[in-house]
Amino acid sequence: MGNKKVLAKILAGIKNVRFNEFDNLIKGFGFELARINGSHHIYNRHDIPELINIQNRKGQVSPYQIKQFLAIIEKYNLSLEDEELFLNYEFSKHAIQQLKSYGRNQIKLEWIEETLKNPDKTIVLNSENISSAETCCWKCISEYGNRALKVVYNQIKDPPLIITVYFDRGYKK
Incomplete structure (x- = not known):
């Protein structure tokens, strides 16, 4: 494994x-x-x-x-x-806690990777403040009932920092 x-x-x-x-x-x-x-x-x-x-x-x-x-x-x-992918990203303490909180209904790292590589929707927040620009990505995960996984990360940091990750109940395409 x-x-x-x-x-x-x-x-x-x-x-x-x-x-x-x-x-x-x-x-x-x-x-x-x-x-x-x-x-x-x-x-x-x-x-x-x-x-x-x-x-x-x-x-x-x-x-x-x-x-x-x-x-x-x-x-x-x-x-x-x-x-390969996660060497280029760091997880915040909050993101790690989110991954732990899902327990047996875990968020798979492959799903996060797919959301970052091929999102269904992307929005950049705080774009006027370049030092704290956050990017939100959503991807519908077919293996999880087509629920939308949301990944928020700061691409300005080196390496980029994944701030949070969760299934977004309010996601609209």
Whole structure:
């Protein structure tokens, strides 16, 4: 399973995560395996002072260790390094919270990618104030009952910052 899918699975609240998939995900965020001490696998990243410690428990990762990892990527606003599109975007803390809040009815990262690449509708807000210009994109997602996914991002930031993402009940074409 690819890192995008593993991350989406975790953000959806699924607690059964295979150790080897989680290991790859951690490495996808730029961490390196520093050492192994018994069942503890310790990862570090040159620009992050905190370590990530996970245990291989019968091929699975403990849910509390997943929470600790998510807290670190949120705290330092980290993104996957090996993802073609999302390497070029950052997610705000609010956007990450939105992704988590949908639970089992998750917003898939592929849907966000499709909304950004091929939107049904696009509006630029605050265009007179170039430093805070926000772009809103909508895309009807057929796999989700043709509901409109709205992605708001700031393209002026480098890399562009995804501010929020949600299904917009009031969307009109």
